[in-house]
Amino acid sequence: MEAAAVVYIGMTVAILRLVQASRRYWARWMTRDLTGPSLEHLYHHYGREILAKAAAEPALSRAIAQEMDDIDTTLRHEGHPGTPGHLRAFLLGYGQGVVDSAVIRPDLVTAQMKHTGYPPSVVQLGALCQKALAEGLVRMNTGPRADP
Numbered sequence: 001m002e003a004a005a006v007v008y009i010g011m012t013v014a015i016l017r018l019v020q021a022s023r024r025y026w027a028r029w030m031t032r033d034l035t036g037p038s039l040e041h042l043y044h045h046y047g048r049e050i051l052a053k054a055a056a057e058p059a060l061s062r063a064i065a066q067e068m069d070d071i072d073t074t075l076r077h078e079g080h081p082g083t084p085g086h087l088r089a090f091l092l093g094y095g096q097g098v099v100d101s102a103v104i105r106p107d108l109v110t111a112q113m114k115h116t117g118y119p120p121s122v123v124q125l126g127a128l129c130q131k132a133l134a135e136g137l138v139r140m141n142t143g144p145r146a147d148p
Contacts (some may be wrong), residue, residue, distance in 0.1 A: 023085075039088065039128075042095050043138045045131030050122055060118055060126070069128035088137050091128055098124045 012034050054061040071094070080086050102121035103110065132138040 023083075039091060039095070039132050039138050042099075042125060043129045043132060046125045047132075049136075050126040051129060054126055060123070063118055063123045064126040064130055065124050068131055071127055071131055084135065084137060087133075087135055091132055091137065095125070095128050098128065 050060075050064075054064050075082050075087070075090065080090055102119070110119075127139065133140060
């Protein structure tokens, strides 16, 4: 009987390790950079400047905080798991949508700018970068910007 219990425990541990490895692989695969920008790219090229401007302008800071609340509400309503991989994937998709809308529909950006006085792409990228920093997905780099 003891040999069967040892085999059962061994198989259970192996299955749990396989599931854990599968989750790690899936999170990496979902967040790989195929053609779109990475979170780090968005932060280094846009986020640092936007967040520095928000620190000096309370109206922009409030707009970014409101957008972060909207992101959190969306995440709750869509039932995203709280894993870093899922959050990273969500933010990458969100960022790609922001960049695409700013490039493809500048007329909408101009129309929506009147609401807060700031382009929505600036507010949304600021919120995305602030959320990524808050969740530890991006690290603040104090050195000079490294352009690829």
